[in-house]
Amino acid sequence: MEFAGSHMLSVDQLERGDVERIFAVADRLEPYARRRRRTRVLEGAILGAMFFEPSTRTRVSFGSAFNLLGGEVRETTGFEQSAIAKGESLYDTARVLSGYSDVIAMRHPTAGAVAEFAAASRVPVINGGDGSNEHPSQALLDLYTIGRELAGRGRSIDRLRIAMVGDLRYGRTVHSLCKLLCLFDRVQVVLVSPSELRMPEAIVEDLRAAGHEVVESDALEASIAHVDIVYSTRIQEERFQSQAEADLYRGRFRLNQSIYTRHCEPNTVIMHPLPRDSRDNARELDDDLNDNPNLAIFRQTDNGLTVRMALFALILDVVDQVEEHATTVNWYVGGRTS
Amino acid sequence: MEFAGSHMLSVDQLERGDVERIFAVADRLEPYARRRRRTRVLEGAILGAMFFEPSTRTRVSFGSAFNLLGGEVRETTGFEQSAIAKGESLYDTARVLSGYSDVIAMRHPTAGAVAEFAAASRVPVINGGDGSNEHPSQALLDLYTIGRELAGRGRSIDRLRIAMVGDLRYGRTVHSLCKLLCLFDRVQVVLVSPSELRMPEAIVEDLRAAGHEVVESDALEASIAHVDIVYSTRIQEERFQSQAEADLYRGRFRLNQSIYTRHCEPNTVIMHPLPRDSRDNARELDDDLNDNPNLAIFRQTDNGLTVRMALFALILDVVDQVEEHATTVNWYVGGRTS
Amino acid sequence: MEFAGSHMLSVDQLERGDVERIFAVADRLEPYARRRRRTRVLEGAILGAMFFEPSTRTRVSFGSAFNLLGGEVRETTGFEQSAIAKGESLYDTARVLSGYSDVIAMRHPTAGAVAEFAAASRVPVINGGDGSNEHPSQALLDLYTIGRELAGRGRSIDRLRIAMVGDLRYGRTVHSLCKLLCLFDRVQVVLVSPSELRMPEAIVEDLRAAGHEVVESDALEASIAHVDIVYSTRIQEERFQSQAEADLYRGRFRLNQSIYTRHCEPNTVIMHPLPRDSRDNARELDDDLNDNPNLAIFRQTDNGLTVRMALFALILDVVDQVEEHATTVNWYVGGRTS
Numbered sequence A, B, C: 001m002e003f004a005g006s007h008m009l010s011v012d013q014l015e016r017g018d019v020e021r022i023f024a025v026a027d028r029l030e031p032y033a034r035r036r037r038r039t040r041v042l043e044g045a046i047l048g049a050m051f052f053e054p055s056t057r058t059r060v061s062f063g064s065a066f067n068l069l070g071g072e073v074r075e076t077t078g079f080e081q082s083a084i085a086k087g088e089s090l091y092d093t094a095r096v097l098s099g100y101s102d103v104i105a106m107r108h109p110t111a112g113a114v115a116e117f118a119a120a121s122r123v124p125v126i127n128g129g130d131g132s133n134e135h136p137s138q139a140l141l142d143l144y145t146i147g148r149e150l151a152g153r154g155r156s157i158d159r160l161r162i163a164m165v166g167d168l169r170y171g172r173t174v175h176s177l178c179k180l181l182c183l184f185d186r187v188q189v190v191l192v193s194p195s196e197l198r199m200p201e202a203i204v205e206d207l208r209a210a211g212h213e214v215v216e217s218d219a220l221e222a223s224i225a226h227v228d229i230v231y232s233t234r235i236q237e238e239r240f241q242s243q244a245e246a247d248l249y250r251g252r253f254r255l256n257q258s259i260y261t262r263h264c265e266p267n268t269v270i271m272h273p274l275p276r277d278s279r280d281n282a283r284e285l286d287d288d289l290n291d292n293p294n295l296a297i298f299r300q301t302d303n304g305l306t307v308r309m310a311l312f313a314l315i316l317d318v319v320d321q322v323e324e325h326a327t328t329v330n331w332y333v334g335g336r337t338s
Helices: A016-033 A056-068 A090-097 A113-120 A136-151 A172-181 A201-209 A243-253 A257-263 A297-315 B016-033 B056-068 B090-097 B113-120 B136-151 B172-181 B201-209 B243-253 B257-263 B297-315 C016-033 C056-068 C090-097 C113-120 C136-151 C172-181 C201-209 C243-253 C257-263 C297-315
Strands: A046-051 A072-076 A103-108 A125-130 A161-165 A188-192 A213-217 A229-232 A269-271 B046-051 B072-076 B103-108 B125-130 B161-165 B188-192 B213-217 B229-232 B269-271 C046-051 C072-076 C103-108 C125-130 C161-165 C188-192 C213-217 C229-232 C269-271
Touching: A016 A056, A016 A136, A016 A297, A046 A056, A046 B056, A056 A072, A056 A103, A056 A125, A056 A297, A056 C046, A056 C072, A056 C090, A072 B056, A072 B072, A072 C072, A090 A113, A090 B056, A090 B297, A103 A113, A103 A297, A113 A125, A125 A136, A125 A297, A136 A172, A136 A229, A136 A269, A136 A297, A161 A172, A172 A201, A201 A213, A269 A297, A297 C090, B016 B056, B016 B136, B016 B297, B046 B056, B046 C056, B056 B072, B056 B103, B056 B125, B056 B297, B072 C056, B072 C072, B090 B113, B090 C056, B090 C297, B103 B113, B103 B297, B113 B125, B125 B136, B125 B297, B136 B172, B136 B229, B136 B269, B136 B297, B161 B172, B172 B201, B201 B213, B269 B297, C016 C056, C016 C136, C016 C297, C046 C056, C056 C072, C056 C103, C056 C125, C056 C297, C090 C113, C103 C113, C103 C297, C113 C125, C125 C136, C125 C297, C136 C172, C136 C229, C136 C269, C136 C297, C161 C172, C172 C201, C201 C213, C269 C297
Parallel strands: A046 A072, A046 A103, A103 A125, A161 A188, A161 A229, A188 A213, A229 A269, B046 B072, B046 B103, B103 B125, B161 B188, B161 B229, B188 B213, B229 B269, C046 C072, C046 C103, C103 C125, C161 C188, C161 C229, C188 C213, C229 C269
Antiparallel strands: none
């Protein structure tokens, strides 16, 4: 796709070359994200972070990514606006708000609302999550993380072996990640879920149509024995008919250091879209994994910053100007690396 | 008036020369608002956007206007502050908050609160709306839009023919606009409203005292036949004694493309302070007007950015420094023009 | 202490030399805080203002302080984040959010939460208030104000005579201030409170162990006769068993101009952590003190800006670079001095 001036609404817009282009730009921007350098390439540009549903981490991640390129951020954090309550159309909201910024990152509780907004917007719009539908920058940061983790292990996204664990039915994260995996070659996917929460058949068919090997299971330990990545997701209690059933599955899909050591190959990477639950008996990933260097969950959020910088740089067409606006960082950054 | 260091609380502060000065500065700043150029003239300055009542679009418009001049924005979006709940006076709030910024844009639900705040503030304050009272930057952007739309048609604010339609009793927008029109010559004003919602007599008298011609009516179609501008406003259901009466008037004041074509002169400009209602049977301006090039409602909000930039530049006394801090825009701005 | 890269969680971290270092840096930064100069020393740096409890003035003060050094601010204003509601640990929140900024200022309703967050953070954290526990930048700005006010009177923090008035039991402000006073010499402290709201015994003992003279009283007028500073605090009604008792004490501890003139030495300084109550019969400091030049309450909040700038400059290790990134202020600042 041509990135300059385009919306980024869905992973369906992307071909393999587009994904590789985004990742190549992210690699170039990594020194800026990690504070080894800084750039003012977007000085004077304005991001409208229009979050019509609260999401501190995604909102701050988009905003910080824009700041790291030198730009300013104007934002909103919820349906605070009486105008919307008064029955204004998304068309009008988009026409007005798109006059105030150079690019918009938008979250909305309703599936399809971001695309409807984008159709009326006069500036490019990045979907920051629209209900159960899409959250493309999350899928991209997940795949970017997979690529980087595997590169350090002499492997690649092609021929990836990945187990996805948990609620595969409602999790938009794993759906979008599967769509992106269809752009690559010979992936082995193990889908581990309660039977009520299996991956939608259409996505399984897409994976197989892409030539990938798909296995479905409801048992964690055997499923994670021969994979490069364990991608864990939250299982929400309310998905089950009874508390007893919910407790049964939670216990069965909980990963801790002991299970990891006994069942996984050495250096198997652990991922999660976050937040993970920290309440007793509701954990997907135990705290005793926090010292495991293969726990990549915070490298994922760090990579989110880099990937979002790449999207902004591509969409606003400043990739080749980043270095000429670069200077060194002159303040304390000692403890920053993750 | 002397703008440097002054508050902007009410259109009553302004003489004709002041309005023309603001508009001349807005014209000079337009290339910066539209991204043909950028300037860093206020780099390091801080706007305090103190919105004690939510209003996404006005808050973001002020903030973006300040960013477009190179400044930073600190803001609040509601009565989040326990201090106010604890009974702090506006005097104290103003003394404290005015120490944190170089200029303040403030919205407050109570009429007169912004003036009370400004009296204690140590920096200039711009009224961003205080209840039913004033919203001077809205009146200025409306008049600025009228001037620009008419200039393209070989006409001017002097000798303007305008129809104001809807709730003329409670709408602070039309009240302030009438006050500004009193500064100009030989305006013809047609006031179209339900009898319960007529323009306050004092304002009608002001218009007549200024030498303007005023006609009152409760019929839309005849009233818009010979005007340059149709300025439509929202009629709120709760203003009427019965739903039946509300429905009657809503239907009667609704403008759509068919009525426009049959009754208006060619190129009659359509304006609205927004938001317009998008619910069936509650529309003031139908969606089928969206393709009408004379629908100026989004040019109004765009002009709001420019007018607010002009107010900041005048009050902070940097008008003559804008160009020397200017550079070119180096990112994608393709689809931005409205 | 070594400031570069350190957290600032509690006044207990500070020795006398540390306090003097902070104040010396604040003195150097004062021209920038007061708009006589500006600096871009932190251009490109990002502050994460993570306020998980609303506090407009503290949040804006931290944000403006960072802007005044040239940096950007990303922030949140409450528990808007569904992630926390879903049971995420502070450890995870800290790991994620600390990847998005160079330094964090955090407020949290729970005592100890900021320290727990800081332990997992990858960047320095400044405590902006954690429940009843600590608010070190408030204590520092109070002591800095005392030092500046006294310097103009030929006196100093050593040998200070101070009356603390009001709720001394629950007020974290006076507790932290007492801890800092223990670092200085021969202070005379008069503690004026209802018997139910006396200063905790441990703090009184600390003051005496530091060689200070402590007198406790429940009568205002005699207690303020021979002091340099009257530090007044709010008494909350709900602390008392009956309304009658609350009214009794409120009346007894209320300071106004008449009492000041009759009982205080000339030029006795009046301080208060703010907000002060403006409701009739609930005032600690009457409005008729507003014209008294010894009322230092707004100089306190102004000094808060300067002290927070100093903390940022020390923690991010840019103190010696401030001047080389300095320029002159080019906009209107006429009425700014307090």
